[in-house]
Amino acid sequence: MTSEIRYRRVLLKVSGEALMGDQGFGIDVAVADRIASDIADARRLGVEISVVVGGGNIFRGVAVASKGGDRVTGDHMGMLGTVINALALRTSLTKLGIDTIVLSAIAMPEICESFSQRTALAHQAAGRVVIFAGGTGNPFFTTDSAGALRAAEMGAAALFKGTQVDGIYSDDPKHNPDAVRFDRLTHDEVLGRGLAVMDIAAVALARENHIPIVVFSIHEKGEFAKILSGGGRATIVSD
Numbered sequence: 001m002t003s004e005i006r007y008r009r010v011l012l013k014v015s016g017e018a019l020m021g022d023q024g025f026g027i028d029v030a031v032a033d034r035i036a037s038d039i040a041d042a043r044r045l046g047v048e049i050s051v052v053v054g055g056g057n058i059f060r061g062v063a064v065a066s067k068g069g070d071r072v073t074g075d076h077m078g079m080l081g082t083v084i085n086a087l088a089l090r091t092s093l094t095k096l097g098i099d100t101i102v103l104s105a106i107a108m109p110e111i112c113e114s115f116s117q118r119t120a121l122a123h124q125a126a127g128r129v130v131i132f133a134g135g136t137g138n139p140f141f142t143t144d145s146a147g148a149l150r151a152a153e154m155g156a157a158a159l160f161k162g163t164q165v166d167g168i169y170s171d172d173p174k175h176n177p178d179a180v181r182f183d184r185l186t187h188d189e190v191l192g193r194g195l196a197v198m199d200i201a202a203v204a205l206a207r208e209n210h211i212p213i214v215v216f217s218i219h220e221k222g223e224f225a226k227i228l229s230g231g232g233r234a235t236i237v238s239d
Contacts, residue, residue, distance in 0.1 A: 010049055013159065015143075017164075020057035041225040052132045054143040059078050059081045083111065083133040087102060090102050120154060132150050141201065144201075149205060162224075168197050168215050182235050185237045191207075
């Protein structure tokens with residue numbers, strides 16, 4: 001089975017909004033459990049998986065800055081939101097019998113371990129799903145950038161970005177029925193066309209490290225494993 005796997009080591013970026021489900025705020029446990037089930041299915045294929053979680057369902061640092069507050073403080077608050085989400089996702093994975101560790105870029109030893117590349121690689125080698133919390137640990141960087149950074153540090157063969165739709169479109173397909181869907185793009189095309197699938201820094205970092213970005217719908221149950229097995233529906237961004 002594993003001989004057909006497209007990528008054997010991947011990083012999955014899960015947004016905070018995905019964990020929110022249809023709620024206006026917080027975490028929908030049923031949604032977290034379903035995403036965990038998709039990760040568990042992919043892990044059982046023999047794929048090494050690490051995860052970066054966003055925090056937009058809890059707090060967005062830019063919201064503070066937009067109202068005249070301090071952006072650094074706002075981003076630190078957002079980092080704390082990602083820790084909450086990481087712990088929730090770990091709980092869902094643990095319920096499925098998947099050995100999982102949370103590593104935070106912001107030290108909080110009473111809650112989870114601190115991130116270092118050496119520690120993360122050791123946990124991954126031991127067969128655990130590694131969830132990265134706290135973004136990059138620095139203000140002014142999004143969790144998309146954290147996803148690209150951790151993918152490079154972990155030697156991931158691909159960066160999977162779970163979104164609200166089944167790939168990259170020329171415009172928002174929910175508002176523009178004439179939006180064109182792309183099956184394949186280069187990193188340069190994503191940047192040149194201004195396609196808002198990830199922030200510029202994240203796409204540039206993936207390009208510099210020759211990491212493909214696979215954009216798919218996080219809401220389609222089982223899609224993660226299907227794409228890893230060579231099927232499914234996604235847009236692939238590569239050199």
